[in-house]
Amino acid sequence: MAVTLDDERLDAMFAALADRTRRDIVARLSRGEATVKELAEPYGMSLQAVSQHIGVLERSGLVSRGRYRQTRPCRLEPEVLEAAVSWIEESRRAWAERMDRLEAHLVRLQDGEKR
Amino acid sequence: MSSDELVYRRVLRAPRDLVWQCLTEPAELAQFWGPRGMTTPLEGIVVELRAGGRFETLMVGDHGSHRMVATFTEVVPPERLAWIEAASGVHTTGTLTDVGDGGTEVVIHQRHVPEPMRAPEARAGFLTSLDKLEEHLARLTEPT
Numbered sequence: 001m002a003v004t005l006d007d008e009r010l011d012a013m014f015a016a017l018a019d020r021t022r023r024d025i026v027a028r029l030s031r032g033e034a035t036v037k038e039l040a041e042p043y044g045m046s047l048q049a050v051s052q053h054i055g056v057l058e059r060s061g062l063v064s065r066g067r068y069r070q071t072r073p074c075r076l077e078p079e080v081l082e083a084a085v086s087w088i089e090e091s092r093r094a095w096a097e098r099m100d101r102l103e104a105h106l107v108r109l110q111d112g113e114k115r
Numbered sequence: 116m117s118s119d120e121l122v123y124r125r126v127l128r129a130p131r132d133l134v135w136q137c138l139t140e141p142a143e144l145a146q147f148w149g150p151r152g153m154t155t156p157l158e159g160i161v162v163e164l165r166a167g168g169r170f171e172t173l174m175v176g177d178h179g180s181h182r183m184v185a186t187f188t189e190v191v192p193p194e195r196l197a198w199i200e201a202a203s204g205v206h207t208t209g210t211l212t213d214v215g216d217g218g219t220e221v222v223i224h225q226r227h228v229p230e231p232m233r234a235p236e237a238r239a240g241f242l243t244s245l246d247k248l249e250e251h252l253a254r255l256t257e258p259t
Binding site for chain 2: 010011091097099101102109110
């Protein structure tokens with residue numbers, strides 16, 4: 001229910017994932033690392049534009065880049081992605097439970113019982 | 116692929132007006148709002164039922180308490196209620212639909228609003244058709 005994760009981190013991540021191209025890049029990186037050039041191939045987009053998307057993903061913590069190879073391949077940071085999923089799962093569970101209680105409360109109300 | 120949105124649906128066996136009442140009146144909220152193992156005392160609930168009004172609940176448990184501080188962004192009785200929690204940027208919309216036969220479908224739509232959109236000026240844009248809401252609000256009976 002309470003979002004106790006680092007809010008700034010979550011903000012950056014959700015902002016990063018708000019874009020379709022970046023979600024697509026994340027999906028592709030979930031299958032393994034890739035260079036900017038490889039990532040750019042399927043899009044009718046300049047390397048520079050793709051680099052900017054990757055920059056946003058990097059700042060969100062979702063993607064990191066290798067330091068030691070010239071191509072600096074991009075890779076996904078799965079635990080950061082999990083933070084987003086766990087927020088949603090936590091929230092879903094909280095609402096499911098709240099609706100259970102509301103349901104019970106409505107039964108009481110409609111049976112005319114005194115609370 | 117993960118998404119940053121949550122949608123939760125439930126059909127409740129109750130007329131829509133009653134469900135709306137439960138979601139908007141402190142005395143009713145106190146009965147079910149708090150998460151498992153926590154209570155939501157009536158005196159800790161603030162409901163200013165209008166766009167821009169406060170929506171606050173204090174949830175108390177054995178291991179501490181949690182205060183939700185939110186602002187209503189949309190109040191359209193008995194159909195739609197939305198609020199945003201300033202601290203976490205979570206925006207929640209509840210939509211109530213009369214499905215007939217004394218049933219009401221509740222759809223909870225929740226998403227995380229990034230920090231830049233939480234600034235007051237951005238929020239003004241976020242609260243679309245405020246003017247229309249004013250009309251609705253004028254017809255509202257004052258919640259007590």
